[in-house]
Amino acid sequence: MTDARIQWVAFNTIVTKEVRRFMRIWQQTLLPPAITMTLYFVIFGQLIGSRIGDMGGVNYMSFIVPGLIMMSVITNSYGNVASSFFSNKWQRSVEELMVSPVRPITILAGYISGGVARGIATGAIVTLLSLYFTHLQIHNLLVVVLVILLSAILFSIGGFINAVFATKFDDIAIIPTFVITPLTYLGGVFYSIDLLPGFWQTVSMFNPILYMVNTFRYGILGVSDVDVWFSLGMLVVFILIFGGFSLRLLHQGKGMRH
Template identity: 75%
Template sequence: MTALQVQWVAFKTIVVKEIRRFMRIWQQTLLPPAITMTLYFIIFGNLIGSRIGDMDGVDYMTFIVPGLIMMSVITNAYGNVASSFFSNKFQRSIEELMVAPVYPITILLGYVIGGVVRGVMVGLIVTLLSMYFTDLNVHHLGVIVAVVFMSAILFSLGGFVNAVFATKFDDISIIPTFIITPLTYLGGVFYSISLLPDFWQGVSQLNPILYMVNTFRYGVLGISDINIYLAFGMITFFIFLLGGYSLWLLHRGTGMRS
């Protein structure tokens, strides 16, 4: 068996294991985002949204749905890799991989694809739920698919780096709580940045999540606060940056080898 064949089987094994893990605990992984997003749709979309009126030319519910879907994809992709990889480190079952002839790139791809699958699956669940509250259009399917997958990859990589450095379970909740959630809320999920004063519009443009949310919204509604080519460029750049860094960490065995 060639090295490439071994890597392919190992990659499939990691992905299957990851999917089996989050499906086994679906009450913790798939159900909560479905409930939370349904509450968002009811409270912000139906109850408050009806008083807000239109946003960027569409009703408020229709405006927030793409952002909420993207928020689900991002947080679940991140959370899956961070909690799974850290849990393996914590239980020392990561040693099963470390003693096997599995290349760092294979390990990284396996975990990242696991995160992407969960992110996309939760995104689909939220999309289906949103269809009960509003009619969803597809303005540009290619943009939708590309931005969902690329954002899920990027945040899976982020979750991986977080897990590598984490030494206790608190460490994998700090970044989602204090960085990702605020950036998502301030990333144009609930409002168009055109409502902000010029200064805060400028500050908002430093928020990478703004680009993902707006690109996805462009794919669905055809409206965006930002240039989507710039958005794809930024996401690609950060994927390579975090991907390279993650591989370097794996080669060094940071947080895994003594």
């Protein structure tokens, strides 16, 4: 059997296992973002949004929908890989991979694809729910697809790195709670950075999630606070940097091999 065939079958095996996992526990993986986002749509979009009026040239509900979809994609991609890979480490079932001929790049690609699958699945659920509250049009399909895919890949890689360094379950909750969630809320999901004073506008420009949210918003609505192609380019650069780092961790067997 050729190595290429082994890697291909192994990749499919990891992806199938990952998708089976989040589908099996859909009450923990797919249902919560649906409920949370529905609450956001009702409370922020309808109740408060009706008093806010327009934001960034569109009504407030339309403005927040792209940000909330992106928020679901980011947090679920990250959470899927972080919890799944750490759980495998904790139960030592990661050793099943370590004793096999599966290469680090295949392991990484498999877990990332699992994270992307969950990110896109929740993104799709939230998008469908949003259609109940607002009308969605797609301004630029290519940008929508690219930014969703690249963001899901980047945050899946982030979840993987978190899981590699984590030694207890608390460790995979720290980054989402103290880093990702604040950056998402400050990343222009609920407001345009035009509303901020000059200094805070400049500070916001260092928040990578701002670029993802705005690029996605551009794909849907055609309005953005940032340069879309610069954002997509930076996503690729970060994927290469963090992806390379993840491969290095896998080669070293960090946290897995003694």
